[in-house]
Amino acid sequence: SQKIEQNSEALNIQEGKTATLTCNYTNYSPAYLQWYRQDPGRGPVFLLLIRENEKEKRKERLKVTFDTTLKQSLFHITASQPADSATYLCALGPTGGNTGKLIFGQGTTLQVKP
């Protein structure tokens, strides 16, 4: 069955540095991959989507890469700020089509220290 893994340990970085989070998956070929942010006591909030035929996507200080050969996505936050502290979730979309369930990783907690 499909398996998706994110760094289980929390990531602690200094303000202004670049945070890099990893998402690896096996036994699956998603049509796209999404990243969400989740704050304590709240539902996830969509950040970025990258499709299987795209290598890289950017949005403001965020950058996502997608390597379908390695079955890996990297999520970067440049010039990180304490307000970026949250849990970040990677989610795989369905194999075909645009709509359908998401398969989430367990999330990586990011702590940005001033």
Place this chain on the structure above:
Amino acid sequence: GAGVSQTPSNKVTEKGKYVELRCDPISGHTALYWYRQSLGQGPEFLIYFQGTGAADDSGLPNDRFFAVRPEGSVSTLKIQRTERGDSAVYLCASSPVTGSNEQFFGPGTRLTVL
């Protein structure tokens, strides 16, 4: 405009009781999803509606769980004979039928089974 809302925000029940959790999606969103999230884990898919019909219910853990969306808008997740293992945060999300399949999540209902 209003986001996805879920009621109640917290529900405490006793083992063996029946509970109903309600989700009000964003107006006009035809796709609706239910997920369940345990502490320290990512959301786990339960069921997905396209309009009034369940397009994918493969995530429902057993026949104690059932969900409806009779008019293609509000959805209710029903759990019979609750067990302590059902304790989790139940998240609802909605999505427009076209577009990026960005899912808009509600704040969740925290269910505690004593």
